[in-house]
Amino acid sequence: MERMFLYGTLCHLPLLARVLDRPAETLETCPARLPDHALLLARGEGFPLILPAPGAQASGLLLSELTAGDLARLDYYEGGHGFRRDEVTVETGQGPVAAGIYVHDRSGAAELGAPWEFGLWRARWADLVTEAAGEVMLGYPDRPPELNARRYRMMLARAGSTLRARAPGPASLRKPTRPGDIVETGRAQPYANFFAVEEYTFRHARFDGGMSDEMVRAAFLTGDAATVLPYDPARDAVLLIEQFRAGPYARGDSQLWSVEAIAGLIDPGESPEETVRREALEEAGIALGALHRCYGYYPSPGAKAEYIYSFVGEADLGAEAGGLGGLATEGEDIRAHVVPFARAMELVETGEIGNAPLILSLLWLARHRETTLCPA
Known part of the structure; x- marks a missing residue:
């Protein structure tokens, strides 16, 4: 059996349990410290690096009773972020103990941020990172860990989607989902890049009270998205954006430029409202006022896990609104149009x-603008 000194994010036991695929209560841990070392946040990342610092002490956990399989899973998870195993001696309540440790090759001061604060990370990121670890470990041991690192931001975005989806939803007409309604016997991820495809083997409850035969279904995974339609009540005008889209191109459409609402994927740790305010600045250079929630919906629930939050946002669409926009770093080429509301409805009809x-x-x-946005 092996021992590892863990620090940073892996001190969050639910995350550690997800990585090891073991119940948290079976983990043998105790507090430990590494003298003359400090934890500093890796700049631009959500995890710390451990570095020599005379007189300091890096706090963490000593994890004992590790099998070769446990170490292989830890190596896989940490390897995706560029960490490798080394050896140290740590201080515990029972005295010095030799243990393994994960260290990062990056140690230049230019790459370091503020001192690591576990409490701040746990409050904002722990649930998200723990959920994302499930997708990381779904690739173990066949998917290269380096691919997980390239896809990690998208994994976090999808983890955020999952956490939002767990909020209780209404079920006054539809069948309420209850424990045991879905019996999953297999899950695989045959394709994973920026987006991913997951395949599930399961049985589900039937309306007649029985269970279905075992079936295999696949879903295309993206993160949740948010859209906003800027509206100027004083001018009764909306702002529409136009850009080339790969979907019509793949379908063979005669028209490849699409007229849309401002939209974007919800970044990790971001709310849908924060997303649309950010995207309005990036895509059209406008600041939004009050936001009005329209709908939340699955655009294609038979095949896609994507969920969209749509808003109407009040804005001043004066002479300076409209024109060219988008982020060049993301390859965006966007044109914004300010048109009367009636003209926008004509474009829907045509x-x-x-x-x-x-x-x-x-x-x-059309339903709410006279009562909610332009009250008499």
Whole structure:
């Protein structure tokens, strides 16, 4: 059996249990310290580096009774972030103990941030990182850990989607989901890059009270997205954006530029409201005022896990609104149009607007603009 000195994110026992695929109560841990070392946040990352610092002490956990399989899983998880195993002697309540440790090759001062604060990380990121670890370890042992590192931000975004999805939802007409309604016997990820495809083997409860036969279904995984339609009540005008889209191109559409609402993937740790405010600045250079929630929906629940939050945002769409925008670093080439609300509805009728989030937002606005946004 082996021992490891853990510090930083792996001191969060639910995360450690997810990585090891073991119940948290079976983990043999005790507090430990590494003298003359300090934990500093890796700049631009959500984890700390451990570095020599005379007189300091790096606090962590001593994890004991590790099998070769446990170490292989830890090596896989940590290897994706560039960590390798080394040996140290740590202080415990029972005296000095030899243990393994994960160290990072990056140690230049230019790459270091503030001192690591476990409490701050746990409050904001622990649930997200723990959920993302499930997708990381889904690739063990076949997927190269370096690929996990390249995809990690997208994994965090999908983890955020999962956490939001767990909020209780209404079930007044539809069948309420209860424990035991889904019996999953297998899960695989046959494709994983920026996006991913997961395949599930399961049985589900039937309306007649029985269980279905075992079936295999696949879903295309992205993170959740948020859209916003800027609306100027004083001018009764909306801002629409236009850009080339790969979807119409892949379908063979005769028109490859799409008229849409402002939209973007919800970044890790971000709320849908924060997303649309950020995207409005990036794509159209406008600041939004009050936000009005339209709908939340799955655009294609039979095949995609994507969930979209749509808003109408009040904005001043004066002479300076519109024109070219988008982030060059993301390859965006966006043109913004300010048009009267009536003109936007004409574009829906002719089919020139064929984008579902924009259509839904315009229909919401048609229903509410005189009572909610332009009250008498």
